[in-house]
Amino acid sequence: MRAQVVRVGVGVLAGAATLAGAAGVPLHFLRWPLEPLVLAASGAPYLMGGAVIGAVGFAATKQWIATGVAVVVVGAGIATQAPLYFAEPGGDGHPIMAMQANLLFDGADPAALVDQVRTRDIAILTVNELTRPAVDDLARAGLDQLLPHRYLAPGQTASGTGIWSRFPLSDTVEYDGYVLNQISATATVPEVGPVSIYAFHPVPPVYDTGVWADELARLDEILRRSPTRPTIVGGDFNATYDHARFRAMTTGRFADAAAQAGAGHLVTYPTDKRIPPLVGIDHFLLADAHATTVETVDLPGADHRALVADVVLTPTR
Numbered sequence: 001m002r003a004q005v006v007r008v009g010v011g012v013l014a015g016a017a018t019l020a021g022a023a024g025v026p027l028h029f030l031r032w033p034l035e036p037l038v039l040a041a042s043g044a045p046y047l048m049g050g051a052v053i054g055a056v057g058f059a060a061t062k063q064w065i066a067t068g069v070a071v072v073v074v075g076a077g078i079a080t081q082a083p084l085y086f087a088e089p090g091g092d093g094h095p096i097m098a099m100q101a102n103l104l105f106d107g108a109d110p111a112a113l114v115d116q117v118r119t120r121d122i123a124i125l126t127v128n129e130l131t132r133p134a135v136d137d138l139a140r141a142g143l144d145q146l147l148p149h150r151y152l153a154p155g156q157t158a159s160g161t162g163i164w165s166r167f168p169l170s171d172t173v174e175y176d177g178y179v180l181n182q183i184s185a186t187a188t189v190p191e192v193g194p195v196s197i198y199a200f201h202p203v204p205p206v207y208d209t210g211v212w213a214d215e216l217a218r219l220d221e222i223l224r225r226s227p228t229r230p231t232i233v234g235g236d237f238n239a240t241y242d243h244a245r246f247r248a249m250t251t252g253r254f255a256d257a258a259a260q261a262g263a264g265h266l267v268t269y270p271t272d273k274r275i276p277p278l279v280g281i282d283h284f285l286l287a288d289a290h291a292t293t294v295e296t297v298d299l300p301g302a303d304h305r306a307l308v309a310d311v312v313l314t315p316t317r
Contacts, residue, residue: 011066014057018070021051021077028080031244033213038205042279044242045265048077084241087262088255090290093312094192096123099297100234100282102304103127104272105157106134109300110141116297117146120308123166124187126199126234128180130160153181161199169197175222178215179203184222189230193316196226196287200235212238216245223254223285230313233285236304240279241265249285257284257291257309266296272303282307288314 024047027040040047055070099122101113117125125147132154144150147164151172154160161181163169171186184198202215216239223233233254239246241256250256258266258280267277277296282304284291290312296305 011057011061011063014054014061014063014066014070016054017050017052017057018054018066018073019050020047021049021054021070021073024048024050025073025076025080028242029244031213033205033209033245035205035209038209038212038243041242041244042240042281044240045077045081046278048073048080051077080242081265083259085262085264088260088290090260090292090312091314093290093314094189095292095310095312096189097121098124098126098232098234098284098309098311099306100126100236100284100309101128101299101306102236102269102282102302103129103131103134103299104302104304105129106131106137108134108302110134110137110143112300113306114138114141114143114146116299116306116308117143120297122147122308124197124232124234125162125164126197126232127162127164128160128199128201128236129158130154130162131156132160134160135162149187151183151185153183155181158201161201163197163199165197167195177218179207179211182219182222189313191315192230192313194227194229195313196229196231198223198226198231198233198235200233200237202235202238204238213245216249220249223249223287224252226287228253228288229316230289231285231287232289232311234283234307236282238281240281246283253287254285255287257286257311258294260286261291261294261309263291263294266294266307268296268305268307270303271298271305277305284309284311286311290314 051073058067152162
């Protein structure tokens, strides 16, 4: 009798886990901006992982048809995530280091950020949640000596955005019609020529999923209209790889740097809780460029881990 109860219990657990996995797969492709679904898509890989538990549970109780179903779900889940783990071949070009950081207003330790810029030989830095006090703190910590060229749109709390560069900046633009500041500039890189730099920060879906979806779509349009030349886009996109609206931005000329490098799931948020970071919402997008490595970096005082990418720029013909 006890064995039967255990068998039933394992079967119920395996069934629930397989159903969770089966729910995660369509969430990966969903574009409907309904808040519960958008938020659930952030955790799609975790849901898909449930199918592994389902397959093991069904196999342990010798329910072979159910095991086969769970294995199919596992395969579908793996197919959605595999592109993040296989590096794409890149061509020759000019290497530079780029960094993306969300500063949590002026909470991030400026000395720690500047130390990362110095140690990792960062040439391009994009930042979000940049306040005016943070600009002053970073200057006192020595950022302007390392990256003397900058285009900043600081704000209160989350709205501010900035670009620091080792190279001269021109053609600066701040884009209207967004809740948070979205900016771009052109860096003149020796041996390469003009390189477009964008710093983006669409609103989080908890603000309003309709606005979130609209901002991602309009930022995508900005990139589609961008000049055909090497381009680096850094930002807190408030979207994961499992949001179809984010992946739409990684088509055509543009690619997700983490996928190019085969870096896998780079979780960046949140870092200010007792739990470890769960989702990757900070990204680099690249055009006419290729990332060879992308990794996360601890940023004390912030609620995100920063991203650092080794980017090879294709010289302008």
